[in-house]
Amino acid sequence: MSEPTDIDNDNDEEEFTEATLIEAIENQIESDNPPAAKATFNKLTLVGVEREEILNLMAHVLAYEIDAMLDEDRAFDTEWYEAALRALPELPPEKS
Secondary structure: OOOOOHHHHHHHHHHHHHHHHHHHHHHHHHHOOOHHHHHHHHHHHHOOOOHHHHHHHHHHHHHHHHHHHHHHOOOOOHHHHHHHHHHOOOOOOOOO
């Protein structure tokens, strides 16, 4: 049996992170907290975006804000997060 490689570990970590973010988004939608989560999900559903794609887009926004929060050593910016969700399917700009 071979030892796992760094690539396998990276893939496992990415899959875990993605699953965790999507679970967080599903919890936000179900609890209607923040309200923008459910509103965004409903809006994108109405215009024909598939559920999986909606969850991925929303998870991307959440990951973006978490990264910014960690990089800037600050609290979670709920106002920005809700505005970014409402702007979907347009994603936040990539960091330079």
